Amino acid sequence: MKFNISLRGSSKKRTKEVKEEKAPPLPLATPPDSPTKASTFSWSSSTVAAAEQESTYPSLLSTFSKASLSEPPASAAAPPPFSFHSDQKLSAIVVGAGFAGLSAAIGLARQGWSVTIVERSGGPSKHGDCLTIGANAAKIIRRWGGGEVFDEMWQISAQGGAWLMKDEKGETLRTEDLRDFPALYGAPVLQGHRGQFLGLLGLEARLNLVNIRLSMEVVRYIDSKKSPGLVVFDGKHEETLFADVIVVADGFNSKSRELIVDSSRPTFLRPQPSTSTLDTSFTSPPPTSNYSVHRGLVRSEAIRANPRTAYLLDGCSRTWLGDDCHLTMTPLDKGRQISFNFIHSDFRGGPATLDWRQRRPISEVLELIEGWDDTLVEAIKTFGTYLHWAKTEEDAAERWTSAGGKIILIGDAVHPLPPSSFQGGSQAIEDGASLAVCLALSGGREGVPRALRAFESMRKPRVAEALEAGKQQRSLWHTWRSTGRLASHLDLLIAKFYHYDAELQTLAMFERTVQRGDEPSWAMAEGRKSEVLAKLQVDKHPPLGELFEQGKPRPRR
Template structure:
């Protein structure tokens, strides 16, 4: 059996794929990336990087240059229509967790990681659309692209997102499950907000809870001059063409975004009035069903990130868990390179990561409930969350120790 670290192919040049490539490179493990999109593709929207993610980026030497490009903060404050604080939820804190939370444009993170990839000399092949696995043995994988060309590698890793093609090669029946709701979001100038005169210290980010639901506003650039706003709406599932049609119908989305405008406090109404129609977008909430295995029977095809465990963005852990996958998986590969048996190591890692993701999904489901309209929230049994919950389990994970320990437990040494 040849080593899985001999020649690694990564399908997907997103957060998980590029982080994996950088961590592999740092340990001297060769890899190549294959990306379906062209180099001119520009993604939209913003994301949250919590302390567990920033700790990884710091170890990779990326955080220091990345941090000024985003907006750092600690808490999401929950307010009611009377501007009273009803709860708070820590998304980061240097004092408590080592790092504040960082919110930044998704393209900013991807561009920065792409720069690091190029600087490291890691090969990236754009416009390469993965098709299927041709054959797999205990020594490697032959795989094909849609143009009928084939390649061979010792280990094929799919980081190709929630609608992963690589996942179908492992579990063809595993399909993303729609959660029944979409996020409608936009961006507008902070200067357009009418701050409550009686509350000059009104906080941002904020989640305003009212009868129609929850309306979130958060700065998303370094200066805090641009505000992201988003709310959740119940909506029937669409096929791919249907989602595309809805995404293009900006007038309809804006109307949905501003629904029940008079039921919101004036600060939210001012946000609704300030939205440039062209910025309105949607994010359908999908989950990937829990997979007991993230790898093929031979162990030479593996999926990471959203391909393995996509969750809605409510807890801000999508990118963070993808980073954890990539970083911890590289630790496993480094141990295998030292002589540990591959399949047993892979099985131990999968069980560790599945347990971790189970906790994140439970938290996400809990936070999803808080975004619903008041009448829907009142129908549900609400568990304790927010300021009463210890979040060190989420933000202060020692990935090196935990990964190495899970291997020691598996092998008895």
């Protein structure tokens, strides 16, 4: 079979011969209920269109015209040819353009792989509100290109330099000084709008010549030991694609997890017939954590205009700690928007959902925080509506790799994390970066199963720790009064994750992880490690400079 991996809108085309295999396709548990209409909308032009419409998108996006984005920008030099595997580039198909999928795609493209992403939706999702990217993931993003995407993410992040923990009445119990983090951990914490961050990661992928094919839903996998494949559906036609490796990053509600590694796990959502694939409803109850989230996002004009609430737009995050609950408020997008997340035990709220369009009246939240800090209550009144988001919790999947050894699941698809870990996006980015290093170190096509096995055994303990830390953080914040803890003990527990460098750790551990597995005598080819390290450009990124306003006193409230 012959297929083209083409660069959308570009005259450059790579044609590749791939032998078709007779491996039986894995069946879909349920047929694709709601095919997405194929779209001509490309990642880059849709992001720019959104920027023009909302005028809240980052400046990097608006500096590119639609015309220039239909071609990779001139500055996007093709990655250097891959030298040690074979003459022909290795190819990867990535399923899902979320944080895990985009990071894997960028990491592999930087190592010289030819990468295609297939994404079900028609463009970068605007859903979500505040997403935290820890210093552990931000340091990886800083290495990309000349650091432009990192700079843009920082520009739209909350830059107040402090995270305040408060009691319900608003008295400050403890302040975490985030200004120290770049010096301590090599990067700041980025807190911004999920959709805007995703748009920037998509742009970085395009700059690395990743082919992003939108409105393509994966409906079947071909778990071949030789050349794994998948079938995508664009609403009209099915198409079969093959590659040297398939990286599946289809998120929390992964259908692929059920198909490839975990047939006993039910899919919790399904697309509604006759509407877009983003409409969702439960087909079976998700595993409950006994906690759920009330969350909202609003433009901040009313909060800024009120002298009693304007202080909330100073760029700092604030968390109010209540009885078995906590509420975090963070200004986003240079203070133009503000979000809140209220995590509490399920019994306090009405029915929870995973559909971003099921808005509920804000009066329900106001009832729950009656008697709390009156400036917080005034601010919450400006939201109008909120979303009661179902907060699920489950352990990581036991297996991440297919029986054929060349398809792997990463990110939320195999290890959804609780919001109180503040590491969902960060662990997804670490996964993508670490997987790319494993595949680059492992030794060509034949090395793919080895790379996936080593990746799985290195990443499982790390994400299990993040899951545990999230539960501990919640417990610490929710019980501080009943357990008589001192306010000075209300630490941001997750900060212990920020030292970690997923790319360098993978480089250091890969060979011995393989040897401790089922290949005790395997040795990495001479020079391979330094070649991979050089492509990571660890030392080449520019110095961080002064990120925070100098001499600014810590906020008191």
